[in-house]
Amino acid sequence: MNPNRSFFVPVDSPLHRLNPLTKLTFVFAMILPAFLSVPELAPILAIPVFLAAFIGRVQKPYLNLLLKLILPTITFMFVMQSVFLPGGETILFMLGPFDVTQEAMRSAFFTVTRIFVMVSSFALLLLTTHPSELMSDLTQRGLPGQFAYVIISTLQILPQMQAKAQTIIAAQRSRGLDTESTFLKRAGSLVPLVSPLVFGSLAEVEERAIAIEARGFTSKKTKTSLHEISDTSFDKGLRWILVILILASVALRIWLS
Amino acid sequence: MAFINLTNLTYKYPLTETPVLQNINLQINEGEFVAVVGPNGAGKSTLCYTLAGFVPHFFKGELTGSVEVAGASLLESTLDEWVLNVGLAFQNPFNQISGAKYSVFEEIAFGLENIGIPREEIKVRVEEAMVRTGIRELADRSPYSLSGGQQQRVALTSILVMKPKLLVLDEPTSQMDPIGTREVFGVIRKMAEEGMTVVLVEHKVEWIANFADRVVALKGGEILLEGKPNEVLTSELLSENGFGISRYTSAAREAQKRGLWKKKQLPVTLDEAVEGFKS
Numbered sequence: 222m223n224p225n226r227s228f229f230v231p232v233d234s235p236l237h238r239l240n241p242l243t244k245l246t247f248v249f250a251m252i253l254p255a256f257l258s259v260p261e262l263a264p265i266l267a268i269p270v271f272l273a274a275f276i277g278r279v280q281k282p283y284l285n286l287l288l289k290l291i292l293p294t295i296t297f298m299f300v301m302q303s304v305f306l307p308g309g310e311t312i313l314f315m316l317g318p319f320d321v322t323q324e325a326m327r328s329a330f331f332t333v334t335r336i337f338v339m340v341s342s343f344a345l346l347l348l349t350t351h352p353s354e355l356m357s358d359l360t361q362r363g364l365p366g367q368f369a370y371v372i373i374s375t376l377q378i379l380p381q382m383q384a385k386a387q388t389i390i391a392a393q394r395s396r397g398l399d400t401e402s403t404f405l406k407r408a409g410s411l412v413p414l415v416s417p418l419v420f421g422s423l424a425e426v427e428e429r430a431i432a433i434e435a436r437g438f439t440s441k442k443t444k445t446s447l448h449e450i451s452d453t454s455f456d457k458g459l460r461w462i463l464v465i466l467i468l469a470s471v472a473l474r475i476w477l478s
Numbered sequence: 479m480a481f482i483n484l485t486n487l488t489y490k491y492p493l494t495e496t497p498v499l500q501n502i503n504l505q506i507n508e509g510e511f512v513a514v515v516g517p518n519g520a521g522k523s524t525l526c527y528t529l530a531g532f533v534p535h536f537f538k539g540e541l542t543g544s545v546e547v548a549g550a551s552l553l554e555s556t557l558d559e560w561v562l563n564v565g566l567a568f569q570n571p572f573n574q575i576s577g578a579k580y581s582v583f584e585e586i587a588f589g590l591e592n593i594g595i596p597r598e599e600i601k602v603r604v605e606e607a608m609v610r611t612g613i614r615e616l617a618d619r620s621p622y623s624l625s626g627g628q629q630q631r632v633a634l635t636s637i638l639v640m641k642p643k644l645l646v647l648d649e650p651t652s653q654m655d656p657i658g659t660r661e662v663f664g665v666i667r668k669m670a671e672e673g674m675t676v677v678l679v680e681h682k683v684e685w686i687a688n689f690a691d692r693v694v695a696l697k698g699g700e701i702l703l704e705g706k707p708n709e710v711l712t713s714e715l716l717s718e719n720g721f722g723i724s725r726y727t728s729a730a731r732e733a734q735k736r737g738l739w740k741k742k743q744l745p746v747t748l749d750e751a752v753e754g755f756k757s
Contacts, residue, residue, distance in 0.1 A: 227580065353580050366592075374577035381572075381622065428573035431532055435566040436576070436589030436636060439558050443594050447587045447601070 227376070228282075228347040236277030236349045240456040241358040243463075244346050247273070250463035251342040254470035259477060260331040262470060266338045270345060279348040286344050294340075295333040302329030352376060357446040366444055370433075382422065389417050479549075480505035481675050482529070482644065486543035489524065489533055498524045500699040502543070506677065506692075508643075511670040513686040513707070514679045516696035517720045522679045525696065526568070526648045528552075529677055531560035548643050562593065565642030569649040571629035574636070575621045582624070582632055583608075583617040589640045607639035611665055626653035634662065638669065645669065647678045651685075663689045683711050683724045687746035695721065712744035726751035 236244070251270055255263040274283040306329060309322020346355075356369040390398075398410050487502040498521045506512050516522050527533040534541040535557040545552035548563050567574065579585040583604060590600045608614045613631050616624065621632055634650055647666070651659040659682065667689045670676045680686055686693060686707055693710040695703040697719050703710050710716070712727050724746045733739040733755075745751040 351580070353578075353584060356578075370578050377577045377580075377622070425573050428568070428570060429577065431527075431536060431566070432568075432574040432633075433576050433578075433588075434532075434536065434557065435530060435561055436640065437558065437561055437592035440562075440593050441558060442592075445591050445594050445597060445600065447584060447591060447597060449597060 227352050228286075228344070229351045230279045230282055230348050231351075232278050234276065234278040234349065236273060236279075236345075238451070239349075239459075240450060240452045241350050241355040242362065242452070243456045243460050244350055245355070246460045246463045248342045248346050250467050252339045253467050255335045255338040258470035258474045260335075262473075263331055263334040263338055267334060267341070270338060270342045274345055274348075277345065277349040279345070282348055283341075283345065286348075287341060291337060291340050291344070295337055298336065299329050299333045302332060354448055354450055357448050358450045360444065361446060361450070366438070370438075382418070385421065386414060386418055389414050389421075481508040481510075481548060482506035482677075483546040484543070485546075487528070487545060488542045489528060490540045491524075491537060492539045494539075496699075498699050499528065502699075502701060504694065504701065504704070506675060508675055509670055509673045511667065511676045511689065511691045512678070512694060513690035513692070514677065514694045514696060515681070515683065515686070515711075515716075515721060516702075517722075519698075520696040521699040522696055523568070523648050524699075526566065526646045526677070526679060529644065529646045530564050530566035531555070531557050532566070535560070561642075562640075563642060564644045564646060565637035565640055566646045567630075567634050567637045567648070567650050569652050571626055571633050571653060574633040575629060580620060581618050582613065582621055585621045585632060586636045586639050589636055593640070603639050603641075607635050611635045611638065612661055627655060627658050630654060631658070631662065634665075638665075642674070644675045644677070647676065647680075649679055649681065651680070651682070659685060681722050683722060684726070684747045687711055687724070687750075697721075708743060708746055708750075711746045730754060 251266050255266050274280045277283075303321050303326045304316055304319045306322075306325035309320070309324035311323040312320045313323055313326065314321055352373055356364075356373050360366055360369045393410075393413055398413065399406050401407070482505065484502050484504040487499055487504075488497050489499045490497045502525070514522050514525060524533060527537065528541075528545060529547065531552060533539065534553075541553070547560075550560070550563070552560065576585060576588050579588055586604045586607060587600050590603060595603070605614075608617060611631050611634060613628065613635060616628060616632070621629065624632065630650060630653055634647070637645065645666070651662050654662065663685050666676055666678065670691075678686075678690065690707050692705065693703075693707045694701060695710055695713075695716060702719065703713055703715055711724065717723050717728070717731075726745045726748060730739045730744045730751060734744070739754060740757065741754050743754075745754050
């Protein structure tokens with residue numbers, strides 16, 4: 222992550238210029254069919270997500286994210302599911318004492334492609350949309366300000382919490398806390414970190430609440446936004462098409478069953 | 479009618495027995511720059527929270543007496559109305575960063591967005607405020623990547639940009655170097671001259687002597703002394719009660735005992751000390 226603590230890649234592309242809600246709709250137009258429609262649809266949906274990464278000119282960070290984060294996770298899931306999913310009959314091969322069946326592999330494949338479509342389309346959204354733009358757009362469309370604040374401040378504050386935990390560990394170590402010997406001892410040494418971190422954070426929350434309240438956070442006036450977020454007729458049209466696609470995919474499932 | 483009117487103000491935090499503020503009577507005029515000094519636990523921060531409306535609206539507890547700012551009564555107002563008139567910045571800059579914004583420019587705009595100022599006006603006001611406090615070059619940085627002193631300036635700017643009638647500052651320069659402190663005090667002084675009323679809690683007495691119009695000395699929740707900076711800050715009462723004293727005052731007091739300081743008035747700042755010892 223960059224120092225700004227977001228995945229956002231600041232380049233200019235057709236995808237970056239789209240309204241945040243349109244991109245969010247795209248994400249759901251990938252996820253909902255992948256999970257709700259016929260399972261065979263999920264692998265096909267990976268293709269538009271992949272293409273969109275090129276349109277958004279974020280293919281490099283996108284592939285990077287795929288290789289480092291998504292691929293290891295889904296490979297692990299695929300192996301576990303293929304080996305342990307019960308109920309298969311056609312045994313393909315043995316892995317140690319376990320049978321790997323064709324049915325289990327098939328089901329594992331569809332599960333991981335669904336996960337893949339979900340995570341990678343969300344990644345695409347985060348790569349091409351600045352978090353504050355996404356939030357101010359959603360707030361202007363009626364998402365409560367408090368809700369948006371919780372999401373975005375969590376993203377920002379987590380790294381701060383990590384830094385604070387490091388400081389506390391350093392302080393406790395300088396007073397002789399053991400953090401380098403056996404696993405059990407190290408696990409035990411986490412206990413004295415918990416209360417300074419938790420209580421310290423609670424005290425900070427109070428101060429932060431005062432600070433944002435002093436800046437009119439709970440004001441009853443209608444909030445405005447520094448960012449002007451364009452919402453073109455192209456955006457609106459695209460959103461309708463995506464919604465229709467979602468409905469069509471669900472209808473397909475019902476029709477086939 | 480004074481701009482700020484505190485009458486018989488007494489306040490207890492919830493679940494406590496002893497009042498933190500006791501029978502405070504204080505009048506402050508519009509455009510006045512008042513500094514509050516006192517040892518730890520004197521009630522300085524509580525006084526700030528009271529002026530800013532967080533006592534009793536946020537902290538609850540028991541408040542008697544009356545608090546009036548700009549003609550409005552605290553107990554009859556709600557907090558979200560109150561903060562439109564009164565701006566508050568406090569010591570720890572890190573906790574004053576909203577956490578919802580990715581650049582300093584956006585951070586400063588946060589308050590204006592909340593109170594519904596139109597976009598174009600926000601841009602102009604943020605720009606103006608940043609130039610004023612000398613942080614224009616930080617506009618695109620992440621608020622979390624700044625030093626403590628820079629964050630304090632951002633916190634102060636975030637409040638100034640809202641143009642409150644009363645500015646309440648609780649040690650706003652605690653993490654700044656002397657140059658930064660001088661600049662910030664200069665900005666605050668200027669705001670006061672333009673009509674903003676300022677109440678400032680500060681330990682750096684030499685700065686107070688240079689910039690404030692009046693000093694209020696708090697001790698154990700009560701006003702011990704109040705008056706012109708030089709009279710209050712050089713008073714014997716302050717050194718007897720554990721207040722922070724300027725080293726120039728202490729030096730001159732010793733010198734006075736040995737007949738080396740001829741003037742009646744003791745100095746607070748270096749300049750006054752030099753002046754006094756010369757004559």
